[in-house]
């Protein structure tokens with residue numbers, strides 16, 4: 001479907017181990033993944049299978065122990081902390097289960113936050129996103145004055161406001177009831193498709209995974 005577009009994520013043979021009392025335990029043990037521009041990919045897998053670990057590696061929040069990983073043309077094997085931080089700040093939007101909004105900032109300022117960091121703040125874009133996410137009437141509120149579903153819609157808007165080519169979402173609806181979670185996920189998918197953003201969505205929900213273009217399952221350290 002997206003053939004001919006540049007590869008956004010290219011992973012080959014990724015290995016990641018964590019220390020344990022019994023020595024290093026490999027959580028990822030040969031993960032291969034190729035993701036093209038505009039694709040949405042769902043990553044499912046049992047609790048503890050390494051889904052968040054994989055997302056953190058793709059987002060440059062952690063580094064691999066082995067294998068090849070390039071994201072948006074940056075070789076994450078060789079990139080230093082500074083280069084990884086720049087990649088995250090300027091080209092990747094992240095959405096977490098816990099929303100991670102900034103409590104001292106209004107909805108409007110939270111929405112603009114990442115786009116400002118990336119040097120791409122566009123008030124018209126923020127207003128349009130707020131409209132699409134049903135947040136226009138809430139722009140002056142603070143996160144603690146919002147419901148969980150509203151907070152997560154702000155987090156989605158914040159991740160998308162700077163129009164990053166890649167969005168990483170880690171159980172974005174895990175804290176919401178099923179109906180709210182489904183509605184928020186559908187909005188997120190609509191928006192990433194509209195702006196041709198590549199999405200990696202970690203989820204326990206097979207229903208949510210089915211909304212994505214492709215699904216992979218993480219098991220025994222590998223994707224299938």
Ligand SMILES: Nc1ncnc2c1ncn2[C@@H]1O[C@H](COP(=O)(O)OP(=O)(O)OP(=O)(O)O)[C@@H](O)[C@H]1O
Nearest residue numbers: 018019027045046047048049050051052053054204
């Ligand atoms: N920083 C760390 N230090 C040690 N072990 C870690 C660290 N991060 C993750 N792990 C271990 O790696 C494994 C995979 O964790 P990860 O959070 O990636 O799984 P997950 O599939 O996202 O799980 P869940 O669905 O429960 O969120 C777990 O056994 C976890 O305890």
